[in-house]
Amino acid sequence: MDKFLKIAMVCIAPTILLAGGDNEAAQRYLELTGRHTDLAPRIFNFILLAGLLYYLLAGPIKNFLNSRTDSIAGELEEIESARQASKDAKLKAEDDLEKAKAKAKEIIEDAKAELALIKKGIQEKSQNELTILEKSFEEKCEIENRKMVKETTSSVLSESIETNDIPLDASKIVNIVTKEVA
Numbered sequence: 001m002d003k004f005l006k007i008a009m010v011c012i013a014p015t016i017l018l019a020g021g022d023n024e025a026a027q028r029y030l031e032l033t034g035r036h037t038d039l040a041p042r043i044f045n046f047i048l049l050a051g052l053l054y055y056l057l058a059g060p061i062k063n064f065l066n067s068r069t070d071s072i073a074g075e076l077e078e079i080e081s082a083r084q085a086s087k088d089a090k091l092k093a094e095d096d097l098e099k100a101k102a103k104a105k106e107i108i109e110d111a112k113a114e115l116a117l118i119k120k121g122i123q124e125k126s127q128n129e130l131t132i133l134e135k136s137f138e139e140k141c142e143i144e145n146r147k148m149v150k151e152t153t154s155s156v157l158s159e160s161i162e163t164n165d166i167p168l169d170a171s172k173i174v175n176i177v178t179k180e181v182a
Contacts, residue, residue: 003056011049156180 030036156176 007052007056152180153177 029038157173
């Protein structure tokens, strides 16, 4: 900072001090040097100023640009690593999605198989219950038929035969019952 201030004072102070007069400076310059323009000294001063500026500012500018380049490269590496991490996460998520889809298909297939087994079991139970009900119905019908036969036989016997009528033997009773039942 001190170098910059010193150079500014050296460059700006003469400009402020010599800034007066219209054509007076040009006349005086002509008398002193014998030339009408001061182009050559101005070019020399410009080259000298450019050299000094380069000498003083080249290092800091190079350092700034190098540090900026390094920081941009670092940020680029961070961005690249973040991009790679997100790419890896995306691939992992896609892999997890495929696994989840496969698991879902497997669960659906298992559910269908279990449904078929349950359906088959229910059908078998229903069929068994139906056969049991049919057997029970047949047995009840048979029992009712037997009751009816007994009642009919007893009513026929009680109406037809009295103890005083005729002596009956077993063969006659069987013939009478057979006729009534038939």
